[in-house]
Amino acid sequence: MQPEALSEIAALAAGELLGGEEVNEHGLPPGFRFHPTDEELITFYLASKVFHGSFCGVQIAEIDLNRCEPWDLPDVAKMGEKEWYFFSLRDRKYPTGLRTNRATGAGYWKATGKDSPDSNSMLLGMKKTLVFYKGRAPKGEKTKWVMHEYRLEGHFSYRHHSTSKVVCYSLNLFAPPSRSPFLHFPELSFFTVAKTNPWPGLAPSPCHTTRVP
Template sequence: MDLPPGFRFHPTDEEIIIHYLVKKVLDRRFSARAIEEADLNKCEPWDLIKKEKMGEKEWFFCKKDRKYTSGMRTNRATESGYWKATGKDKEIYKGKKCLVGMKKTLVFYTGRAPKGEKTNWVMHEYRLEGSFCSCLGKKF
């Protein structure tokens, strides 16, 4: 990727939701030069480094995988471990009043639950929430 020396990609949570995630959800062909596509259930966290574009923090679009085809539970397992949600989801607002998304923190554990071993790998998962369309002032 041709970016000028010193370029850093440090979007706020609000910018991630509004300028990237909404556009990706509404247009599957949308691509952002700083965000790669990856299947996080088929990649171990240490393998994701090979796909990185920015060097400091890695950013990926990934479709949510369901544990069961008819259920709502999310599958976050890989071959060698699993991503476990930790803490409380953070609400993301446009301005101060309009809820547009949520941010979940996940920690990678090797092995299988409930006896997995915690690692230092951390990931933040963003999802759309609320009436983001009306908040953005657009009709989709």
């Protein structure tokens, strides 16, 4: 093909892209992948949602985690192929307590290990690993669904009284390799930030699908 023809094709493609015509179902350019770091999720997306009620450029689904099974969540997510992100509100297990209710209709999310800070310098948030179990505790059946839960702490939590109620989740599904501890797999992400509803517009959407994983 002649260089002139190639230039014309490239210019056409650029024009369509810049004009917003060549976008995927989420309104994003071809090849776009949303894969933020822990720090970016905390400082840009989660903090922006808590303090300002919105953020730029990317849509993250808002859900009621207690009404959604993990295998339904990929269909609810607004983007993602192997990893999915969500905002939710934390449900207290008891009205006056600090424990979080993570039960769903089919099972429950169980916290494993200890909380770890998401930054090596100034404390901004904490991360908790959650594994999904089918059934009811203490006899639930462990599954391959894992999430990391992130919540605002330290510098951010002092700036806003409602940080402990807003939660952001990133979900992944990994098949555990034989003879390997479950927590040594590639990271999955489930993000949480919780305390009061700082954005009145949040209307968690329930999951209605019945697909079995």
